[in-house]
Amino acid sequence: MNRWIPLTLVLMLSAVLVWMLFGWKSDTEDADPYKALQLAQPPRGGDFTLTSAAGPVSLADFRGKVVLIYFGYTWCPDICPLNLSYLRYALDGLTAQERERVQVLFISVDPERDTPQRLSRYTAYFAPDILGLTGMPEEVAKAAALYGAVYRRGEVENTAMGYAVDHSAYTYLVDTSGALQQSFDHATPPDRIIAAIRSQLTAGETP
């Protein structure tokens, strides 16, 4: 149990740091970082660099593409597979030309168990063009904070799971210029995702 403490501390400190960098306002005296995350202006998205099985990947690499970002972890038996499957059906519903201009990123918020190699096997199961990313805990925390994704290691007793990761289950849609456009709730039907992707692809063509 003691070996979790340093990691938890790092996570907490990085969350506070991120909050100070991005969420702090002079008129906000409330020092509770969790509350600030909820009350701060809506997340604006932004660039990040993380690690895939093939090396570093930046959001900026995908300018000109519509990017769907989902934060989760591979030990998750229900929520993540369902969402990734829905994203796959959304991809399948696009024409080949459209699909070339879409990138799905699955970012693991459980870097301790999810190595890039493990992530790559996991995402390939859902679709070959879903890219699994992770990084140092503070890098993941920074990327998550940009998008308003929240997660924490769940303290679970009486389970053989080891630990669970509580996480928000939104899918973030980033337009062709790299701006966060909208977020989808857990298990949003593929049809709605397809419609949103198409409208962004068209918008990107007619500036």
Added chain:
Amino acid sequence: MRSILTKMTFACAALFLSASLYAGTSAEDVQAEGAYVRAVPPGQPNSAAFMSLTNKGETDHVLVAAESNVSKVAELHTHSMEGGMMKMRPVEKIDLPAGETVKLQPGGLHIMLIGLTRQLSPGEDVEITLIFEDGSRASLQAPVKTVQQTMEEHHHH
């Protein structure tokens, strides 16, 4: 002669009484329908089983544990939304009130299969054993299904 009659009357009375008080065991009363286990990517250590459980009896029953032939452990779990996060937690029991149907479904209650002992292939059957508070056990076969298969079934119904 008279004593035999008396004995028979008592026997009949006892039989009648026990029949009227008789309540089925949980395993007899609870019917599982639409059971399936989610197909998961290769190397994935865990999966989940879903089903709907209908208590056809007149007394309440309680599901307290489960086992499977493909995992080291099976646990009763649920999901809840808290602070914008999906939380998955074990539950001690799942109440099955008389005459009601309780659904174990994605995003909610499920039987978590932890430590898969082998790769699950879509279409194969997994044996799930439900263990109730009264000690009775019910085994059932649950096919392995991909999310796509379960989605298509929803569309067809």
